[in-house]
Amino acid sequence: MPALGEFDLIRRYFTHSSLSEHVVIGVGDDCAVLKIPAACELAISIDTQVSGVHFHADTDPASIAARTLRCAASDLAAMGAEPLGFTLALTLPSADENWLEKFSQGLLQAAQQLQCPLIGGDTTRGSLCITIQVHGSIPLGKALRRSGAKVGDSVWISGTLGDGAAALALIEKNITVSQDAENYLLQRFYHPDVDFSLGVQLRDMASSCIDVSDGLLADLGHICAASGVGARIALEKLPIAVEWRSSVSEQQAQQWALAGGDDYRLCFTAAPQHTAVLQSLHGVTCIGHIVEGAGILIDAKNGFIHKDDFIHNKGFRHF
């Protein structure tokens, strides 16, 4: 096979790098150079998606690209940051032009939608593996951490829960749903919403925040552990999308909402004085409150359940 020049590849498919007031030097030099807005800090998050682990090798390349960028960008939203740009480290088994064309189109479309331009990267040969690092700005001292939850705060979630796990079950052909539900779930899985504006609004209201990637219980558990508190949530308050919830048993839907992962929603806590403003926001739901102690209790109709009853699988996903 002829040697594959990494710079040729990058130039050909990833030259969308648009200089902006923040991007001083983009793709094509030893480093990219970013100018951080005045009185702001830099928030960064790096995220890898591996073929055969995080996605099937035959998944539409545009969808892989969009999902990888959006999942990474979700961490910026969870800190209350606004996007500045991202870098791409792409490891490919070969220079498949058809694949690269679709991948780059999906990537650059998502970049445009998120207002987060490609600013640099590296391309290497190996098993398909995609690493994206996102960069965002946040006013000095305003970053939303996991560690600020206080007893008496309410626990909130943006959007619906369980979509990620339901979509995975659909992709794995473990459930059948209507065409509308399928469209909804695939959209949610490959193009998860990233609500930067909500994160910005939360800077002055939330006491802690995280994005739900490992599942509500695991991620709210991270908030509890970092904050030295416990949480109590109400099973019947979990927001589950009408598009698919009647396609599976109520218990299955609730388990996915609690422990399914891949939802990329914001889970946050806020003091009671912010309740009225938060209730006025579209798609934000109060699901419980912070209590003394540790761990998460789930109030169900027939008594409360400790979270361990619900978590059957955590950590890495396996196809």
Added chain:
Amino acid sequence: MPALGEFDLIRRYFTHSSLSEHVVIGVGDDCAVLKIPAACELAISIDTQVSGVHFHADTDPASIAARTLRCAASDLAAMGAEPLGFTLALTLPSADENWLEKFSQGLLQAAQQLQCPLIGGDTTRGSLCITIQVHGSIPLGKALRRSGAKVGDSVWISGTLGDGAAALALIEKNITVSQDAENYLLQRFYHPDVDFSLGVQLRDMASSCIDVSDGLLADLGHICAASGVGARIALEKLPIAVEWRSSVSEQQAQQWALAGGDDYRLCFTAAPQHTAVLQSLHGVTCIGHIVEGAGILIDAKNGFIHKDDFIHNKGFRHF
């Protein structure tokens, strides 16, 4: 195999993350948060090393780690940036504790030597693949680019050339050298020097700069292409280490110095008024000058040679 919690891994082996005046939030939240020094821009570079492509799978993990971080950091030095910290995206086939322990020790030792702390990361399961992104600061507008070389500038190189290719030949058992030469070459290969202080000094002297990773001709070629100029260099001026040069033919040594790659030296151009200061710096050698036109001419004893005569192999390395 039991599911491998990425956070468990990261916490256990990569908790060295030390907050500093620049690292506001390190490992353990959705994002790391960096405070960029006043009146500075942010320089970033992302770099991937793949097992079986960039290193043998059985290479000492500490050496793989040190090399990956140092190769990435070299791009910061080439921009004139000073290190702020790095992120690590580590893809591993399994949680081999012995491997992880050695890898993390090598990584954190290099981080300490370079004054570039680990500030965040991601760990995933898959074929062994290491991506590092380095972050540095640079006074506003002072970044050293590839594009500023002017006709009449001198071409300079820091340190010696050809060490990377000679080391690779040694690792591949294609050459035999003395024990001293072996020690020298393995040190140069796995622990390449990163001269941040030279990069800082060059901010006010160099008209362009790049680090030599693909080989002198390829990288000086990037400067020429970006600057719209040509270069003329003298074969007998190329600095080649006495430690190994007599172990191979003169022609072989020169070819490695010209086209070998993996040297991680700084190649830069500077106007004649800086010659005296540059000559006073330790280990910096003038190897030629910038001319009108395009491409690189090499002055040899028996006439001059066009660079294409010397480049037999470029792009990806193959073991």
